[in-house]
Amino acid sequence: xxxxxxxxxxxxxxxxxxxxxxxxxxxxxxxxxxxxxxxSAFWKKFxxxxxxxxxxTVAEMTKxxxxxxxxxxxxxxxxxxxxxxxxIFKGEANATQCFRSAKPQxxxxxxxxxxxxxxxxxxxxxxxxxxxxxxxxxSGWKFAGLDNINE
Numbered sequence: 001x002x003x004x005x006x007x008x009x010x011x012x013x014x015x016x017x018x019x020x021x022x023x024x025x026x027x028x029x030x031x032x033x034x035x036x037x038x039x040s041a042f043w044k045k046f047x048x049x050x051x052x053x054x055x056x057t058v059a060e061m062t063k064x065x066x067x068x069x070x071x072x073x074x075x076x077x078x079x080x081x082x083x084x085x086x087x088i089f090k091g092e093a094n095a096t097q098c099f100r101s102a103k104p105q106x107x108x109x110x111x112x113x114x115x116x117x118x119x120x121x122x123x124x125x126x127x128x129x130x131x132x133x134x135x136x137x138x139s140g141w142k143f144a145g146l147d148n149i150n151e
Contacts, residue, residue, distance in 0.1 A: 038136070039104065039112050042141035046134075047099040055085050063137055067145030088146055094119050095129035110136040 042061075059078045066075035066088075075081045075088070082147040089095040098116035105113050115128040133145035 027113075039141055040108075042110070042134070043104050046143065047102070050089060050099050051096050052098075055082055056141070057088075058085070061141075061143055063135065063142035063144045066143070067133065067147070068147045069146060069151050090119075090147075092118055092148060094122060095132070097122055098128075098130075104134075113140075 002118050015104065018084040044067045046058070046061050049061070059081045060077075062078075062081060064075065066081060066083070068074050070089075075084055081088070093116035095116060099114070102114045107113055107117070112134045114132040115136075116132065117128045118130065121127065127148040129148050131147040131149055132143065132147075133146040133147065134141055137144075
């Protein structure tokens with residue numbers, strides 16, 4: 001009798017299936033949406049792996065090709081990134097030192113920037129021309145570019 005009762009109300013069974021599917025999708029997608037849009041969590045992890053020198057993890061958090069300052073060839077892929085890691089993070093600025101106290105600046109809902117002083121004057125917070133650029137991509141926040149705003 002129970003089976004025939006369900007046959008009498010097929011729309012209820014269909015709605016239950018759709019509700020379950022909707023619930024599953026919400027549970028799976030909602031945390032991912034928050035993770036993708038939370039720059040502070042991304043910055044905490046990114047800065048800590050740069051400070052720790054975890055090159056492979058930093059590369060995974062980078063968008064390719066990585067934009068570089070005027071006149072410098074873009075970093076095309078992970079292999080190129082790993083080869084040029086010191087140029088990116090220890091070139092004109094000492095990112096390890098800078099990232100310990102740097103404050104992200106929100107440029108838009110999809111972009112943040114970190115400004116670092118030159119290596120020669122690490123305490124000169126007024127003159128911090130090295131810009132690390134971060135963008136919100138389809139897969140979450142990524143390190144997207146490096147620039148010297150004086151060039």
